[in-house]
Every structure is written in structure tokens, then in C-alpha cells.
Amino acid sequence: xxxxxxxxxxxxxxxxxxxxxxxxxxxxxxxxxxxxxxxxxxxxxxxxxxxxxxxxxxxxxxxxxxxxxxxxxxxxxxxxxxxxxxx
Amino acid sequence: xxxxxxxxxxxxxxxxxxxxxxxxxxxxxxxxxxxxxxxxxxxxxxxxxxxxxxxxxxxxxxxxxxxxxxxxxxxxxxxxxxxxxxxxxxxxxxxxxxxxxxxxxxxxxxxxxxxxxxxxxxxxxxxxxxxxxxxxxxxxxxxxxxxxxxxxxxxxxxxxxxxxxxxxxxxxxxxxxxxxxxxxxxxxxxxxxxxxxxxxxxxxxxxxxxxxxxxxxxxxxxxxxxxxxxxxxxxxxxxxxxxxxxxxxxxxxxxxxxxxxxxxxxxxxxxxxxxxxxxxxxxxxxxxxxxxxxxxxxxxxxxxxxxxxxxxxxxxxxxxxxxxxxxxxxxxxxxxxxxxxxxxxxxxxxxxxxxxxxxxxxxxxxxxxxxxxxxxxxxxxxxxxxxxxxxxxxxxxxxxxxxxxxxxxxxxxxxxxxxxxxxxxxxxxxxxxxxxxxxxxxxxxxxxxxxxxxxxxxxxxxxxxxxxxxxxxxxx
Numbered sequence: 001x002x003x004x005x006x007x008x009x010x011x012x013x014x015x016x017x018x019x020x021x022x023x024x025x026x027x028x029x030x031x032x033x034x035x036x037x038x039x040x041x042x043x044x045x046x047x048x049x050x051x052x053x054x055x056x057x058x059x060x061x062x063x064x065x066x067x068x069x070x071x072x073x074x075x076x077x078x079x080x081x082x083x084x085x086x087x
Numbered sequence: 088x089x090x091x092x093x094x095x096x097x098x099x100x101x102x103x104x105x106x107x108x109x110x111x112x113x114x115x116x117x118x119x120x121x122x123x124x125x126x127x128x129x130x131x132x133x134x135x136x137x138x139x140x141x142x143x144x145x146x147x148x149x150x151x152x153x154x155x156x157x158x159x160x161x162x163x164x165x166x167x168x169x170x171x172x173x174x175x176x177x178x179x180x181x182x183x184x185x186x187x188x189x190x191x192x193x194x195x196x197x198x199x200x201x202x203x204x205x206x207x208x209x210x211x212x213x214x215x216x217x218x219x220x221x222x223x224x225x226x227x228x229x230x231x232x233x234x235x236x237x238x239x240x241x242x243x244x245x246x247x248x249x250x251x252x253x254x255x256x257x258x259x260x261x262x263x264x265x266x267x268x269x270x271x272x273x274x275x276x277x278x279x280x281x282x283x284x285x286x287x288x289x290x291x292x293x294x295x296x297x298x299x300x301x302x303x304x305x306x307x308x309x310x311x312x313x314x315x316x317x318x319x320x321x322x323x324x325x326x327x328x329x330x331x332x333x334x335x336x337x338x339x340x341x342x343x344x345x346x347x348x349x350x351x352x353x354x355x356x357x358x359x360x361x362x363x364x365x366x367x368x369x370x371x372x373x374x375x376x377x378x379x380x381x382x383x384x385x386x387x388x389x390x391x392x393x394x395x396x397x398x399x400x401x402x403x404x405x406x407x408x409x410x411x412x413x414x415x416x417x418x419x420x421x422x423x424x425x426x427x428x429x430x431x432x433x434x435x436x437x438x439x440x441x442x443x444x445x446x447x448x449x450x451x452x453x454x455x456x457x458x459x460x461x462x463x464x465x466x467x468x469x470x471x472x473x474x475x476x477x478x479x480x481x482x483x484x485x486x487x488x489x490x491x492x493x494x495x496x497x498x499x500x501x502x503x504x505x506x507x508x509x510x511x512x513x514x515x516x517x518x519x520x521x522x523x524x525x526x527x528x529x530x531x532x533x534x535x536x537x538x539x540x541x542x543x544x545x546x547x548x549x550x551x552x553x554x555x556x557x558x559x560x561x562x563x
Contacts, residue, residue, distance in 0.1 A: 016170065017167055017170070018167055019167075019172065020155070020156065020158065020163065020166075020167075020173070037158035037159050037163075039159065039164070041164060041167075041168060041552075041556065042167065044556060044560070044561060045167075045168070048115050048560060051115075052114075052115055052116060
């Protein structure tokens, strides 16, 4: 999976849990919290949707890795690749 | 173990909180079943039919209304957490509501879903309190009301730091207490803040078809997520083993096992289910209950001159006594609800006029009379409650105009509440002690709903959501 594909996975999840947010202009390097109204309940949902849809586990100590789209991609892409056997 | 009757989570009660908890859990793949003793969902916010006419119970108005794009409020959180689109609830805003105090409502404060209206009314009626009122509003806005472990504080004391006129103090407390307080005279400040935001800073709305719309949406989500539901299927006992709930026993005697049990039926009511097997003493029943009169009218209330007010909170006495009445009912204060007076849009009106009045009531005064006395008391208090409430609405053209327009009436009492919801003491707002973290005497048994302490319909749903998240989903 490319990092851009990984960012899209996260954006798709955010689009479902926060349909009232405009996602057309999300800056990948800026913290998600600073660009839209996402609280701890929403971040928990991103984590749980990753598990539900993709079988990706994010332990609580790593939640900060999901701060921005870029950090999501850095953190999650290897996990996706590990799942599909491409290390 | 029978695999068919084992669940990841068993939920007791299909009210707003139980359904919301169920949606969260089922959405994330938990095997969930909701057990409901009644044949209808909704619990304290339900509906029933008599002679083909549908009556709402509970819901006067959905509190916490904010317009689209206002974020970070309870309504927005709820919609996101349950994956509900705003439009599905089809909420229509109130026209205006009032707090009317004095023998004929001489002192009246209007409020709408625009907080500036309320603020200007307070400043006009209580100019000396204007600064204090603004300081109070700031204190409310900055208070962390979602903390699950805040230390309790008296709301009366907190409000008196800013407001020195007892009339204004009582006028602020009256709606907040009537729409959510299980405690007499005072509230916990965190609860005051939640209610102040829900009623004044946010506002009132309602779907044209009432609470049914909300319940229909919740049920559809729950079903789509794969949740199971068993109606007319009450739980009579929770078996405990080594500090954990090991099984729930249904009225039929059937035994259901579950890794977790969430009970929405109230803290003392849940204790009783546990004690039914352990034989321990049960906690005290709550103290406050209510009656409500419902009149169905052959015309829109506007035709009687009652077309402006959505909700009116009234009190005729020098102080507002939010206490368990010594008589069966205390008609001195109460809440008028006219569901027709929401802004449903052009050509969308309720088919009939509805006029509802709620007053404080004493459960014991209603609980054990013989049927004939009960019916006679209902008739007597119906007239008394309506007479009291009418003083706070515009005068009618003639004294019998309301009776002439009335097609039928109904009334619920504390006895009705206990009969249909199982809540002890006819309680609507639960027990006086709240359990913010939803913990009980058993490790894997949690509370949600009124006794967890989030208030109103939106609060009830958020309670189910938070407890499902906190105790089950966050733990993986």
C-alpha cells in the first residue's frame, strides 16, 4: 500500500464518523484536531474502524501516531503491508 | 452452555440509552441482545395508542438542539457516534418557550434557540443581575461537564455566587429541574451545567411525528448493525458468582449468559435484580414523581390563542418548591407543552391540537388506592392541574372554550410510570445518587441511562454510548 492510499483509508473512515466535516482540503502535515472538530470519542472511533474494517490494531500508547494524515501514513502503512505479506 | 443464549453483551431495557449502547456494540461486532419487558421500545420516552390515536410519553421536546455545522455539542457527538445523519431525526425547532412566575405569570422570561433572546429578557427583567448572569453563563460554558469523576458541588451555592435575586435564581432552576433533576431543592452543579446548556445555550426541537421518529431511527441502526432484541422478555434476576454477573434470568426462567451486562433500568432497580439472588437489602427508592395531563383538541392551539408558546415552565408562589408534594399532586408549579407549536414548515401541522401539563406528584399518594378511588383522584387532579396551568397562557374567549375544543383526554400518574417502565417510585429522572462511571457491585455489570447521570433524551443516548465505549469497546 502506498502512503497516499493509506491516507485515503483514514479519510474514508473520518468521512463516515464525521460526515459534517469538510474533508476536501485536509492538510496532511497539520494535526487533524487543528483542522476539524475531532474529540477523543472520534479518535477512538478511528482506531475501532481500523480494526473493524482492516484488522489493524492500534494500541492505546500509539494513539498519538494518528495525529496528522502524514503521521497516520507513516505509522499505518507498514501495518497494512504486514497484513498483506509485503514487509 | 447453550451457544444460542450466550452473548458478548446483554442489555436490560430498550429505552434510549439501551438502544444507543446496543448500536455501538453491535456496530463494532459484538454479539448483543437487548431484553425488554414491555412490548414497545422507548422506556420513559415512548408512545402508545388509544382508539387509533397515538400519544407520546416523556418527550416534550428534544433538548440540546443546535443548528447544522455547530460542532462539539452533545447532539453532534451523538449523531457521529451512532452514525446517524442529522436529517434522519427531522428535527423542527421550537417557536418560543417561557418561564412564567407569579400568581398569573406576571414575571415572564422568553427563550428560544437563540440564546441572545434569553439573555436580553433576563437583562430587561433583572437589570441589577445582568453582570452576575453573564458571569454565571461564563462559568457554565467553561465547566468540564463530561468528566466522569468530578467532585459534586451544590448548584444553588454556585449560582448564588453570581445571582443575588432569589426570583431569578428560582426561574433559572425551574426548567432545569423539571427537565432532569432527581434531587429535591438543589442540583449537583455538573447536572445544572448540562441542563443549562441543553435548554438555554442549545435549545428545543422535535420531529413532526414525535418520539417515534427517534425510536424508529435507533431501531433501524441497531437492526442493521446486527443487534438482537427480545421484547416482552423481562429480566427477573441477575445471578452473581465471585463478584461477577454470571447470568441473567428472564421472567420465563430462561437463563442467558453474557460476558458483560449493561442495565438501563436504574440503580436501585438493578440492585434488586442482583439481590433477588443474593438476598441483600436493596437501596432506597427515589422520591420525585410526576403526573401529566394530556388534552387532544379539535383545532390547532393557535385557534384558542395559544399559538406562540412551545413550552411554559410556571410557578405561582413566592419561592419555587421542587420537592415531593405532601398531597398527591402539587399544581402550584409545572410545565405546559404544546407540541403543535414547533416550526414544522409550511403546511406541515399535527393533525390535532395537543395540550400537555406536567406537575410534581407523590408516588405513595397514588400507588395503592383501590381502582375506583384512583380513577376519581385522576379526574379531580386533571381539572386542578389544567386550571393551574391555564393561568400562565393567554386567556381564552370563554371559560369553557378549552372543554368545548377537547376531543379526548388522558393522564399518567406515578403509578402509570411504574407499571409501564418498572421504575421504582414512579421515577422519571432516576435515583438521587448518580453513578457517573456506571459501576455496580458486580465487575461486569454496568449502568446506563438515568442513574448514570446524563440527562434528557440526548443525554440518555450519550449515556449508553459512553458506557459501551468506556467499559467494553475501549478494552478491545
